[in-house]
Structure formats: structure tokens, C-alpha cells
Amino acid sequence: MADVVRGQFDRRVNRRRLYGQIFHALCLISILIGLGMLALLLVDIFLDGWRRVNWEFLTSFPSRKPEQAGIQAALFGSIYVIALAGALAFTLGVAAAIYLEEYASRNWVAKVIQINIANLAGVPSIVYGILGLEIFVRYLALGKSVLAGSFTLALLVLPIVIIASEEAIRAVPPSIREGGYALGATRWQTIWRLVLPQAFPGILTGVILAVSRAIGETAPLIVMGALTFVPFTPDGPMSRFTVLPIQIFNWVSRPQEGFHEAAAAGIIVLLVVLLSMNALAVLLRNRFQRRLEG
């Protein structure tokens, strides 16, 4: 009887193995397409733009003549806006994360804030531009200034900072807090002297991640009203400004080949800044971890 049943199986081992191999190959090809596109993009941009990346390009203002156009104004604008936005998002975000994790981890206020943050993280960035335009530029009358731009970007990346900081704070073992409390430390003393130093590498990584997101943002600042043609470096927080991605966008949208080359060169600068920030994040994290492990 068993033999009869056994005979009814058609295991088709060979065919199944073939399908398996085809599927494996398809999966591999998919991931290679992704990686290949990345390589293609980087090579294309490098080939288009490397001739223009030099000191003159970094220190010139935009111009009607593509070969004279440079990114000084945009570069400084980006630095000003990002520095302010980063500082603001860091302060607000870490403070919010401390509150949520250490003071209110289970009550309903915390739950509402958590759900709210999860949804804010999914709001399209251009909507933040509308918020910035209405609240900061018009209602608070900051004008289309560096300050208004940094506020807008700070709110945009705030969820990233909060979520990363919360994770870092949660990863600090409870035994460390208990040790602090048992010695008579107050809640804040425990947080400030024990929890935050240990959570710092994680928080830092989150902040750098948030800042690199902010550096590449274009749409919210356009909507907020940043300029596209700026022949000056910003001279203070109330100055009008442009940023690197907007400058690149401006050059891409022009028909002349020369401007496309300038755009590619601008992209190279932007990507170099982004990659070095990520490298910095990895470096800092390793250093802190080594120091903590002694």
C-alpha cells in the first residue's frame, strides 16, 4: 500500500530545482538593477560635472554666463540654514524624546504625541513649505529669511530626531537608572549624568541623519519663498537666501548645456558633503563607543 502511495508522488525534483535557480537569479538581478542604477547615476553626474568642480566654482556667484556661474551664495545659504535648523531640531527633538521616554512613557499624552510624530513623518515635505510660508514668513513676519527657512526645515526633520533619540534613550539599560536612583540622584540628575552620555552616540547619529535629509531638501524652501537667483551671501538670520539644491534645480531647468554642467558640478559638491557627513557619523559613533567600553 505504501508503495502505491509513494508511486503517486511526482516530485519533479529537477524542474523544481530549475525554477529555484531561475528565481534566485531574478532576485539577484533585481538587486543588481538597484545597485547598477546607483552606479550609473553617480558615474553620469561625475562625467557631466567634474570639469567644473574647482575653487572658482565654489567662490563665484551665479551668472547669466554658464561658464562663470558658481555656488558661493548657495553654499553659504545652505550652511546657515542647516546649522540653524540642525541646532533647533537637535534641542527640540532630544528634549521631546527625553520627555516621552523618561517622564511620560505610558500616559495618554505620550501616546497622542507618538501617533502624531508617526504621522508627521509621513507628511510630504512640500506641505511643510506651505506651513513655513504661512506661519513663519507671513504670520510671524520673519520674511523669506534664513531664519524662516531654518524653522521650516527644523520642523520637517524633527520626527527623525525624536524617533532616533527615543530609540537611543530606550537602549540605555534600566539598571543604570536604578543605580542612579539608589544613590539618591533625582530624575534629572540621573538623565543628565547617566542616561544621556550613554545615549549620545545614537542621538548624534539620528541628528546627522536628519541634517543630511535637510541638506537635500528643495521643495519646502521653494514654496516657503527662498530665492532662485542670489548674487550675495546671506549676512544674518534675516537675510534672504538660496540653498544648493535650489541652485541646482535652477540650473537643471535651463535649456543651455553649460548650465547643466554647472548643475552636475553642484550635485557633486552636494553629494560629497552628504557622504562626508555620513562618514563623520560612523566615525563619531565608533569613537564614543570605544570610550564608553574603556
Added chain:
Amino acid sequence: MKSVADNSPIIETRDLNVYYGPTCVISGVDMEVETHKITAIIGPSGSGKSTLLRCFNRMNDLIPSFHMTGSVLFAGRDLYDAGVDPTEIRYQIGMVFQRPNPFPKSIFDNVAFGPRVNGFRGDMNALVEDSIRRAALWDEVKDRLKESALSLSGGQQQRLCIARALAVQPQIILMDEPCSALDPISTLAIEELMRELSNDYSIVIVTHNMQQAARVSDYTAFLNPGEDKTSELIEFDETRQIFTNPKDERTEAYITGRFG
């Protein structure tokens, strides 16, 4: 601060009931912790030994669902009185945890942490040295005070945690299974240290190791969960009495079951 005579108990509980949410986990505990003696709390796992211990320095306050009735008197004063701030009493009641939990800081900074947060303005170097000496760790670490505490062995880390607790000048030290994560040799070192410390401090130790309770303690409290999972204090007496001539048959069953 109220003074306590040497012969009166430093901690007294009166009809102590502990709840997590609606569940009563410990009920009706009346016991005393004598000054300059070692009191052991024993009982099967899940009998609420650590929970009881954590009532003595209000560490349970950190658990949201915790609440209790009855009272815990520390040096004659109710710890759970509305006017008492938990952080204010915790520095007078040292605690050592199940696993060594040194802060990821230097050896020196670990010991100096408590004094710093409590606003100590005296000679910090002398205080740190004194505390580490009392924890019988000085000779091993005196040349490497700036090194990370995490570079110490498990037994050394636990003694560092004891030094850390001593540095804030507590009157009593609570130890929550302080040797459960240590090897036998380190355990012996800690037990010797406890005997020595009992000259100056009152000590409460939670342990699941009955030999340890018999070896080091002067008094023993036996906790046992009843059928409704609520633990009760079955017997509290001098250690010699508990281990040689227990009054309650449950105590005897527990002790002989473990020894035999």
C-alpha cells in the same frame, strides 16, 4: 534627623501589603531590621523577596502599577509619608543590585557620582579612597582609578557598586541577590566583606542561596507564596533558630527540601 539608639530596629514594617495593579503580591508583613546586623530574606523564586526589599528604599515607586498599604518605618519615620521625597531617603539607604551595574564611567567617577549629586563639598579624593577601602577593593584598583569601571571583573564590579553605595554614607545597605551573577570565589569575597561591613552598617540581603543566608546572616525572614499567589511572611527569627529549629512546617519543608 532623628537619632537611633544602637539596639532599636532601623527598619520596621507594619502590616505591609504590596499590589501590582489589582493583584496583591505580598500581604501582611511585619518585620524588623536590627541595627548593625545582617538580615536575610529567603524564599522560593517569585515569592516577592526583591519586591519587599525595594519597599525599603522606595525603588518600587518607579513601577507605575505599584501601590502599597501599611507602613515602612526607617529610623522611626514613615518612608511613605506624604512629605517624604524618595530621592532624599535613597541616599541614606544604599542598594546593591543583582547584576553589577557600574556606570560606563571611570572607577573614580562611579564612586564620586553619589556624593556629587548629593552636593558633597568635602574632600572628594579622601571620600572615594575611604569608600573603596571599605569595600576591600582599594589595593586592586588604586593605580587605575581613571580607567573605565567596565574593565573590572564581575566580582570587582560588584565590590565597586558596594563602594559606590558606601560613598553616600548610608545607614543601611540593601543587597538584592548580590552574588547571583558571580563565581564562587568572588561570592566568598563579598560574603566576607558583608560580615566586616556589619560592624558599621545594617544590611538586608535577598538571596535564593540558603547556605549563604545561613553563613552570613544574623536574622532570617522566610517569604512564601500561598495558593492565591500572594506571598506572606511565614517566619522571621534569628538565623540559627530558623535553620535548626523552625517553628513553621512550611519553613522546615523549604529548608530541608533545599538542603536535603
Added chain:
Amino acid sequence: MAGPETTVHDSFADAFAAANATSRWKKYLPERIIKAVLFVCAIASIFTTVGIVSVLIFEAALFFQEVTIWEFLTNTKWTPLFASKNFGILPLVTGTLLTSIGAMFVALPLGLMSAIYLSEYAPEVVRQIVKPILEILAGIPTVVYGYFALLFITPILRAINDDISVFNGLSASLVMGIMILPMVSSLSEDAMRSVPRSLREGAYALGATKLEVSTRVVFPAALSGIVAAFILATSRAIGETMIVTIAAGQNPTFTLNPFVPIETMTAYIVQVSLGDTPTGTLEFKTIFAVGLSLFVITLAMNLLSQFIVRRFREVYE
């Protein structure tokens, strides 16, 4: 304070008693202030949401006083900046739909297969290297993808088929698909990796091949996570701005033809922002109506995705 009355450390004990007596309020007043400050910071995110919602609703309400919601939702012409004005959002919606669906046609199969490769096939070493590299794709600014779409992909497409215009939905879709691929792949991979090993081992023990385990055991078990990832990625594509602004054109056309210039909701907002439309005019208020529509659509998708994750999460022991 009754310290142990033996040795030198009585003086330490006295120092503590003194310190605690004087610094008591110094220690507790800051505690309260700090807690209050932290609370205010935590509330800031709520204000952001309130700000977004109230700005959009308030300004859009002004717009709908002059244009009926019915016209807005059903008219198939969008020409607010022309002399003969039409305020039908449908052309912008079809533009957005076309590019997002196109992007998902690229991102879904590639992302899913990549995830299966990383979760089921790749050796740990390969995974450790490939995953961060894929994540670089997610970190590249969208304006860079816009450049790539307009100046690299479009010329290639036009060389293949000369019906394709310089600005077209196809090129933007393809590149946007590449951009959200890492999102689909890493979220799906997370979902698949959380399927317990025992399930896989059970199937292998019955003689199943890797293909069968991946597609018949792991994939169905991780389905809710994958669907949630898919919805999140679509929502991201709908809100994406720069690629479509640069490569898809600025001609609101009621069409699903991927070869001709179109305009998405996001691109329209950018177009008005870059132009010289005076604020306060009806033409300018259109961006709030369009922004509100965008916000509602993406919010609904995010909520749906969260709901699916919560509702259908498999609980493994």
C-alpha cells in the same frame, strides 16, 4: 544624623547632612522647571500638526468660497493661471496617479525581489555590504534624481521611441521607482526577517525548495508588513516633488499617457511658488486647495498602512 559612630567618616556624614539641608530646594525646584520645559518641547510636534491642518483648512476654505468643491473635484481642466480659468483638480490627480503608479511598477517587483534576496538568499557578508549601499539610494536628494531623469533617462527613452516628449511621465516614474526602491526593500525585508526560523525549517523539513519556502511560507507570513510598506512607498511617491517637477513637465493634462508632458499636484505648487502670482489672489489660493488634497491623500494612506500593520501583525512566540 545617626551615622555609624565609629571612624573618620562621621565627618563625611556631617558634610552630607549639611549639604542636603541647604541644597534641598536647589535640587527640587530645577526638577520641576526642567520637566515643564521638556513637556513644552514634546508638545511642539503637536503644534506642527495643528499648524499644518489649520493653515491648509483656513486658506482652502477661502478658496472654496469662490470655487465650488463640485467644480474642483469634477472639472477636467486646470487653468487657474490663464485668462479663462478652470479649477478642476482632476488633471493634477491623473498626473500624480500616473507617476506614482508608474513608480510602483518599478519599485514593487524590484524592491520585493531585492528584499527576498537579502532576507533569504544573501550570505551575511553580502547583506552587510549591500544594505548600506542600497540605503545610499534613499539618501540622495531628489533634485539629483530629477537631473538624472531629465538629462540621462529621457534622452535614452527618446532615442528608443521618438513619440516621447522631452518632458514626460514615464521618465519621472522610472527614476522615482528607483528612488523608493530602498524603502520598499528595507521595509519588506524587515517584515520577512521577523518571520520565525521555525516556520522556514518546518517547510524545509518537508522537502520544499528555497523558492517554495520564500514564496509560499515567508511571503504570505510577511504579507501585512509588505502591504504596509507598499502603501507607505506609494504615499511617498505621491508627495515626491522635485523629480516630477523637473522631468514630467508643467502641463496639467487629463491623461494617463506616459509619453506626454503632464503636471502633478506637487509640481503645480512649486510652479506657483516660483511664479509671480501675488499672494492673496484666488490663483495663489489654489496651492492651499491642492496642498490640502495632497495632505488628506497621504495622511489617509499612512493611517491605512499603520492600521494594516497593527491589525494583521502576526504574533509569533
